[in-house]
Amino acid sequence: MEANDNIDKTSCLSLLITSALLLVAAAYWHRHVIRKRNRARWDGIGKDIVVLHCSTPGYFSPSLSPFVFKLMNYLRLAKIPYKLDHEEIFGPKGKTPWITLNGEDISDSQLVIETLAKKFDKNFSRDLSPEQQAVARAFTIMLDEHLAWGLRYWRYKLDKGRSMQEAMKIPFYMLLMKPFFLRSQQDALWQQGMGRHTPTEVEEVTIKDLAALSHYLGTNPYLMGNSLCEVDCSMFAFVANILCNYKKSPYYSVVKDNYSNLYDYVQRVKAQLWPDWDECLESK
Numbered sequence: 130m131e132a133n134d135n136i137d138k139t140s141c142l143s144l145l146i147t148s149a150l151l152l153v154a155a156a157y158w159h160r161h162v163i164r165k166r167n168r169a170r171w172d173g174i175g176k177d178i179v180v181l182h183c184s185t186p187g188y189f190s191p192s193l194s195p196f197v198f199k200l201m202n203y204l205r206l207a208k209i210p211y212k213l214d215h216e217e218i219f220g221p222k223g224k225t226p227w228i229t230l231n232g233e234d235i236s237d238s239q240l241v242i243e244t245l246a247k248k249f250d251k252n253f254s255r256d257l258s259p260e261q262q263a264v265a266r267a268f269t270i271m272l273d274e275h276l277a278w279g280l281r282y283w284r285y286k287l288d289k290g291r292s293m294q295e296a297m298k299i300p301f302y303m304l305l306m307k308p309f310f311l312r313s314q315q316d317a318l319w320q321q322g323m324g325r326h327t328p329t330e331v332e333e334v335t336i337k338d339l340a341a342l343s344h345y346l347g348t349n350p351y352l353m354g355n356s357l358c359e360v361d362c363s364m365f366a367f368v369a370n371i372l373c374n375y376k377k378s379p380y381y382s383v384v385k386d387n388y389s390n391l392y393d394y395v396q397r398v399k400a401q402l403w404p405d406w407d408e409c410l411e412s413k
């Protein structure tokens with residue numbers, strides 16, 4: 130009797146293991162087929178047309194990711210044709226945005242912009258002096274590598290993704306993953322260092338970044354003077370993101386009330402790069 134029970138248990142276990150392995154194999158196969166189909170679609174999209182892989186638009190801005198938004202701004206500024214792909218959001222480096230161009234994958238908004246600038250001969254900072262170019266680079270790093278973390282701190286640690294959830298359509302299965310996603314973002318904040326500061330400290334350093342942008346912009350139409358260049362793609366993405374998607378944060382009123390030249394700047398660049406803004410938003 131006992132021997133029979135043991136045989137039953139063993140065969141049950143091996144059935145379970147075989148089913149699990151078959152499920153994993155089927156999932157891999159399915160992913161492989163989808164990837165092949167997607168790849169064929171992107172490759173057939175046309176020569177010199179950028180496929181921009183990114184999440185779906187928000188209700189209030191064309192993207193909630195400042196890096197996707199920055200890249201879209203550049204593509205529009207450079208008048209490089211692009212198509213959006215919302216199926217494979219994360220690229221070979223595990224981040225969004227990334228692009229496919231003529232069958233080649235390129236990741237990271239800044240690296241993509243620099244590659245496209247060379248390929249299409251669209252360098253908008255070329256006429257700046259070496260000193261101005263250095264300032265533009267320093268501001269780009271401040272935006273992408275510092276202000277970005279201050280804003281993430283508010284979005285993921287203080288607001289716990291609530292405003293983000295109100296600003297874009299998030300599929301049900303992804304909402305189930307929200308606690309894990311928030312955890313991973315908070316871990317990233319800790320690893321980067323911003324997550325170790327108090328909320329007051331983070332607010333202070335983030336507002337200092339906004340103050341620096343406002344003071345340097347002064348009464349100029351664009352950050353480096355009279356014409357739009359690459360640093361504006363980043364600056365517009367971050368400041369417009371605050372105005373569209375951070376309304377409950379302290380940064381919204383700082384931009385609107387204390388640094389109104391940043392507010393006017395956003396309206397100016399938006400009119401220039403996004404005449405079709407409303408059509409690029411997700412409808413509610």
Ligand SMILES: N[C@@H](CCC(=O)N[C@@H](CS)C(=O)NCC(=O)O)C(=O)O
Binds near residue numbers: 224238239317
């Ligand atoms: N340096 C990258 C940063 C991109 C980035 O951090 N993207 C975020 C979305 S805004 C992301 O992919 N996060 C997912 C993760 O870190 O796992 C760039 O400029 O493209």
